[in-house]
Amino acid sequence: MEKDISRPETLSARERQIAEAFSGGDTYQAIAERLCIAPSTVRTHLTTIYRKLGVSSKLDLHRHLRNAGGSDLPDKAPPRPDKPSIAVLAFENMSGDPEQEYFSDGITEDIITALSRSPWLFIIARNTTFTYKGQNVDIRRVATELGVRFVLEGSVRRAGERIRVTAQLIDGLSGGHVWSERYDGQLEDVFDLQDEITRNVVASIQTRVHLTTIEEPVERSTRPDLTVWELTMRAWHLLYDFTPQSFDTARGLLHRALALDPVSAEATMVLSLIQHHTALMGYAEDARATITEAYELGRRATELDERNEYAHWAFGISGWGLHKHDESIVALQRAVELNPNCSLAYGSLGTALGLVGRSEEAIANQQIAIRSNPRDPSIFFRFSGIALAHYMAGRFDAAVEWAARAIHRMPRWYIGHFILTASHVQAGRLPEAQEAVRACLEVLPEMTVADLDRMPLKDADRMGEFRACLQRAGLPER
Missing domain, CATH: 1.25.40.10 (Tetratricopeptide repeat domain)
Known part of the structure; x- marks a missing residue:
């Protein structure tokens, strides 16, 4: 029997994402950045998409998807992106006073906005997560429906002039708690209180998410199919071991990542951090050369992505061993300006200020x-x-x-x-x-x-x- 070629082959979930984005006008680079893959991978996917759907141009692809009305595309939950992904549900107003809804909604919106600034995270937009507001939802179902790994939920309770905010980060795969915290404050200046709670929540969960996302042992990092993002995140994870062995492994992963994508700001930045800490912790045979390399890599990372606060952070700390104290402070201040919730930038700015004798500012940061x-x-x-x-x-x-x-x-x-x-x-x-x-x-x-x-x-x-x-x-x- 001859094969029926009248019906196009079904696209995979990732192919569907790329097909819709490309037909909608996105460039290879834009799609690659959003999905954390190399532009060449986007090109390969599009070749397969064109073959499956029997089209030969972007216009044909656009017409096909429009006319098909999505019938040839699988009705599946969206796949989780490579980078850590979070859905922030509307914090519940437990005060019994509907007038306090503005505060719980404001906290939620601030957290979503702050998390969205991080290039390391994929965050579901407010308009989507707020559709679950007021519902008794199953967290694992929400995570599946939205295609995310983590769900952040919380509540706000007011008693007189006191406010208590609780927040908990749930693993969407297991339903287990990853992190939880409680914050108490006075409602003297509601906006200052919102800012403080947002900063604390965002800084804490960014660290927990990164350390939780990479689960595979280091030995499996030799897999040849790891993406640039996966290689970079494994290297970032190894940074926190602070051993010469972990730094060596991380360096190898990052060289693989940069071989795949030489203009990856994230991989360049993490390699700068690895070299900086290799020298700082005393593991480098030639400390001066290693520090200099960290400095050059940090500067390149800021050139590749000027809006990446972590690139400015890496560049800032790399200048200490080269007596570039003033330049370091400027870079770290820029990191804080780009992301006022970046605890690493605040802490390193404090160290930089301490090295120049500005003690009170150092302690405050x-x-x-x-x-x-x-x-x-x-x-x-x-x-x-x-x-x-x-x-x-x-x-x-x-x-x-x-x-x-x-x-x-x-x-x-x-x-x-x-x-x-x-x-x-x-x-x-x-x-x-x-x-x-x-x-x-x-x-x-x-x-x-x-x-x-x-x-x-x-x-x-x-x-x-x-x-x-x-x-x-x-x-x-x-």
């Missing part, structure tokens, strides 16, 4: 980062940043307290050990400083005073003073 993202795996950087600010301001007891907290969270973080040691010396406690050096060398036996150069202070005199404190406590010079 670090506190914003800690408050908005208290479960950040890299929070030890925030603690040592506050310790440095207190040290620069001459508050040595406070510096000791925060440095100890940083060391407790990350024993291999040498800056925490250095600030602890120098603060004891400055406070006239030489035996305690010598014990701090002993504890440092027990964890990091190769550490020397010269390692301070990886994160130098701007003021040369203060830098010399810091060195002298470490030398006096017995840390080897080289």
